Amino acid sequence: MKKNFLEELNSSQKQAVLYIKGPSIILAGAGSGKTRVLIAKVLNLIENHFVDPKKILMITFTNKAVEEMKKRIGFKYSLGFVGTFHSFCAKILRLDGNKINLKKNFLIYDENDQLSLIKLILKNINLNKKIYSCLFFK
Ligand SMILES: Nc1ncnc2c1ncn2[C@@H]1O[C@H](COP(=O)(O)OP(=O)(O)O)[C@@H](O)[C@H]1O
Ligand SMILES: [Mg+2]
Known part of the structure; x- marks a missing residue:
């Protein structure tokens, strides 16, 4: 069993990495080693459990x-x-x-693209002025 990446883990990390029975949720603060756990978990699955x-x-x-x-x-x-x-x-x-x-x-439209498209459609169907005046007189 290859151990190099397991040796770089503390006991909680190791517990998370070695758990392979099903889904698990890892809750930990920023910079506490979550990504390290994920990488080790992937390496463990591949190298020790022969996951493709x-x-x-x-x-x-x-x-x-x-x-x-x-x-x-x-x-x-x-x-x-x-x-x-x-x-x-x-x-x-x-x-x-x-x-x-x-x-x-x-294509995927971001928020600016979406707004421009809506403005263009309103202009093309000649609704833009009516809506603006509607809002203005409300
Ligand atoms: N058990 C550990 N021993 C030593 N360094 C660690 C350990 N776990 C994480 N680190 C280091 O701490 C830093 C933050 O880890 P990282 O996995 O990126 O945390 P997170 O994803 O939770 O923000 C990285 O430089 C990582 O290599
Ligand atoms: Mg991270």
């Missing part, structure tokens, strides 16, 4: 956290997916969006 790296999904909120996870996993293993919730969902929609009548080349 391609079947592992690591998902988080920010691109910065994604980069950190990728860097810490290193080049040794290529996981199924490491990314943000947004990129993961976008990937699913690109692959299988046709099942809900979504074209492969769909």
Whole structure:
């Protein structure tokens, strides 16, 4: 059994890493070693439990956290997916969006894009002035 990454953990971290019976939630403060636990958990599953790296999904909120996870996993293993919730969902929609009548080349609009689009639609149907005057006289 390879132990190098396990030796770098304190006892609570080790307990979290070694638990493989099902889902678990790890609650801990900033900088307390959560990411270290996740990386060790992945390495433990691959190296000691022979889980196929391609079947592992690591998902988080920010691109910065994604980069950190990728860097810490290193080049040794290529996981199924490491990314943000947004990129993961976008990937699913690109692959299988046709099942809900979504074209492969769909675009994602941010808040500014959405506002510009609504303004353009209102202008095109000549509603913009009416709405503005409505608001003005209220
Ligand atoms: N058991 C430990 N022993 C020594 N250093 C640790 C330990 N756990 C975490 N660290 C170090 O502490 C820092 C923060 O850990 P990290 O896993 O990024 O925390 P979090 O994800 O909770 O913010 C990192 O530099 C990490 O290598
Ligand atoms: Mg972290």
